Amino acid sequence: MAAMMLNQHSTTGFYKAPVCKGLIGTMFLTCTAIHVPMMTHLRQYLSCQIPQILSSAQIWRLLFNRLTFLHTKDILCSVLVIYCFRIFERRMGSKRFSSYLLGTCTIATILEICTVLVLARFNIDYHSGGYLPSGLYGFLFPLFVNYYLDIPRITMSNFLGMSVTGKTITYLLGLQIASTSPATVVSALCGIIAGLIYRANLFKVQRVLRVPDVVARCCDKALGWAFNSNEPKQQHMGATLDIQRQEQAELWEQQYLYSRAQDFRQVRGQGYTDRLIDDLPADNGLMSYIFRNRRRQGDGSMDVEPSNENIQILVDMGFDRSQAVEALRTASNDLETATSILLRQ
Template sequence: MATVLSQYSATGFHRATVSKALLGGIFLSSTAVNVPWSSHLQKYLFCDSSDVILRGQVWKLLVSRLAFPNAKEIFCVAILIYYFRIFERRFGSQKFASFLLITSTISTIMELFTVHAVKTVLPDLSDKIGSLPPGPYSLVFPLFVYFWYDVPKGAGTHLVGIPITAKTFTYLLGFQVVGTSVNSAIGAFCGIMAGLLYKFDVLGMKSKFKIPKSLGDLFSATVAKLIESSPPSASSIPVGSLEFVGEF
């Protein structure tokens, strides 16, 4: 089903409080581990798969998801989250949060076993892969699936034979993050796979796994009240609208 997003879709975080909280959390945690007086905390972002699978140290896996150790990743992911807030505005905060929870869980599990399998089968690659990719890749890359399928290309042109559309810049940001290391590529790949599983409703996960409404109401009454954005003024509404195809 084809629909059209509001013209407000390109302004601020109005009706996108989950995205705003996510962006703020990632920015604060990533900044905290990159300033000189707390940079020693970066070591906790690197989690070896053996620590989790063989020793049961799940806390290391959870901590490794909290922040990015690289300034370039922080910058690129911040822009991506800002752009992808259109999905929250279109589908609602509770459904969007459920999507993030499900896909990030699946993606993280896939990352864990993929890295462990590669290191076990191909030990020569252990030096290149090292630990699990540090940072919340699993919260961003699943959204590229919906971006690919549901956001149209729009008008475009060609540069030295390469097609350039309104979506190209977003893909380039994603490649900037992926190109950081082999670990980053694994994190991005697992995130995209998790997004595909959700998109095509494998095992009926869209209907079976949802954040309880009571938790959604609690977030709306507490955190959302503190960070919610006001509607954009009429003067800030862009001319034209962004078409959106498909369902979440």
């Protein structure tokens, strides 16, 4: 699974995603430090008991509690999720993305504290005496809200009658992170609610909880050399991980169809090739769609105007509005095909 998500055809590294790179680096450094025998005493600083920090005003423990996971499986799953979610940093920009993480993590932490106190009032103890689970729940799970609402769903295969996409794998990773204990389930739900609150901009949280420009510039100058990545040679920017996989599969399909057409053209002539293309089975591939589109251009059945919803989805993905409209017209308002057309441009 990791190889599929991190292969050369589906990624462009951490180019324009220094914050995601920094999150992964900080998480690994912290995890390594607390597992080194000489530094195991640092593990105590990751523990955060709500009644204790409120009575002793040790609010700094909340910050350390958010730095890393204690379980290896959570760390590996979170690395894959962060790597997938780096598309949001490229879309928003590092400063706005940092403000998003700051805002959602603050809201999620407040919700967690309130939840622990409410459960304790009803004598329900999911947190082993009020201890918050250590990890990046307030950073990761709010992003699942944007992932669900903003990233197009592209079917890759079907299993037992259910559609399987690249997004399915990401959701399963999120479930794996959240299912460690009842306390982690609460943390994950608080993170999702925080994402909804920040997205709806309730109580003007987007204006209040944001990174100041001065802090952003200082961090860029001080740490930019360590977290900035070089521009990749193969450019697939402006697309999600599952769209890039779909694009690669369609390129293979295109090469295969062209190869078959050339072989039959040489043996049987052009007329037989045209009949061969007309007899191809219908599927979700771009090339077969284009062939069907060409066959029906004459009767005007493919003149479908693009919907405002599909146009906005492509614009939010980083494509120019005029190009998005033209691609949707070519694809007869089919979002998956229009996305593939824009990627090839």
